[in-house]
Amino acid sequence: MLSYNPDHEGVHVFLLDNKVGKVWVVLENNYxxxxxxxxxxxxxxxxxxxxxxxxxxxxxxxxxxxxxxxDHDKAEIKAEARPALDEVVAMLKSMPATRISVEGxxxxxxxxxxxxxxxQARARSVMEALTAAGIEARRLQSKGxxxxxxxxxxxxxxxxxxxxxxxxxxxx
Numbered sequence: 001m002l003s004y005n006p007d008h009e010g011v012h013v014f015l016l017d018n019k020v021g022k023v024w025v026v027l028e029n030n031y032x033x034x035x036x037x038x039x040x041x042x043x044x045x046x047x048x049x050x051x052x053x054x055x056x057x058x059x060x061x062x063x064x065x066x067x068x069x070x071d072h073d074k075a076e077i078k079a080e081a082r083p084a085l086d087e088v089v090a091m092l093k094s095m096p097a098t099r100i101s102v103e104g105x106x107x108x109x110x111x112x113x114x115x116x117x118x119x120q121a122r123a124r125s126v127m128e129a130l131t132a133a134g135i136e137a138r139r140l141q142s143k144g145x146x147x148x149x150x151x152x153x154x155x156x157x158x159x160x161x162x163x164x165x166x167x168x169x170x171x172x
Contacts, residue, residue, distance in 0.1 A: 010028075010029060011026060011027070011028050011029075012026070012027045012028075012029070013025070013026050013027075014026075014027075021041065021042050021043075022041070022042040023039060023040065023041050023042070024039070024040040024041075025037070025038075025039055026038040026039075026040065048083070048084075049064075049066065049084050049087050049088075050087055051087045051088075051090035051091040051094060052091075054087060054088060054091045054168070055091050055094065055095060058091075058095075058098070058100075058168065058170050062169065062170050063167050063168060063169040063170065064167070064168045065165050065166075065167050065168075066084055066088070066126075066165065066166045066167070066168065067161075067162075067164070067165055067166075068081045068084060068085075068122075068126065068165075068166050069081065070122055070164075073118065075118065075121035075122045075124070075125045076125065077125050077126065077129050085126070085129050085130065085133070086133070088130060088168065089130060089133040089134065089135060092130065092135050092139070093134070093135070098139070098170060099138075099139045099140070099141075099170070099171040100139065100140060100141075100168045100169060100170055100171060101140075101141045101142070101143060101168075101169040101171055102123045102124075102126045102127045102130070102140060102141070102142040102143075102166060102167075102168060103123055103142070103143055103144070103145055103166065103167045103168075103169055104118075104119035104120060104121075104122040104123030104126075104142070104143070104144045104145065104166055105119055105145050105146070105147070105149060105150075105163060105164065105165050105166070105167065106118055106119045106146055106147050106163065106164055107147060107150075107154055107159075107160035107161075107163040107164050108147040108150070108154040108160070108163070109154075109160065112146055112147065112148075115146040115147045116144055116145075116146035117144070118144070118146075119144030119145055119146045119147075120142070120143065120144025121144070122144070122166065123142035123143060123144050123166060124142045126142070126166050127140045127141070127142040141171070147163065150163045151163060151165075
């Protein structure tokens, strides 16, 4: 429960942290004449990619990075990942000779064997989603690399989020 004293002018910020997530409540009091209430809800980052952008990354650096949000300790693809996977399918259909390795990565939270297994399961889920969308299985392989190849500092939440990724690596 939040309480508020209208005699205090200025900005008041409250954090509601529960099982559903974090919500910041910002109450602005302009000397009792008017009030402004703002709610800020924490949401999971969602990557927006386009087939052309993925193809450019593949051509330039040999791989493209996807940030697909999975539930904790799960490998099932969520509905919110579908637009990014549709773009991967479009890219692969536009490049019919290209073969890729779908490589799963995790952060360093938890134990290494579990992270290895989880990264493999997530990479396999992405590969299966691509084959279900019409990409030939012979063009794809999957592997999990666990937390062994970080691209950011695992000491911060931002770094750990960057390390939880799937890379599409062009095979020769």
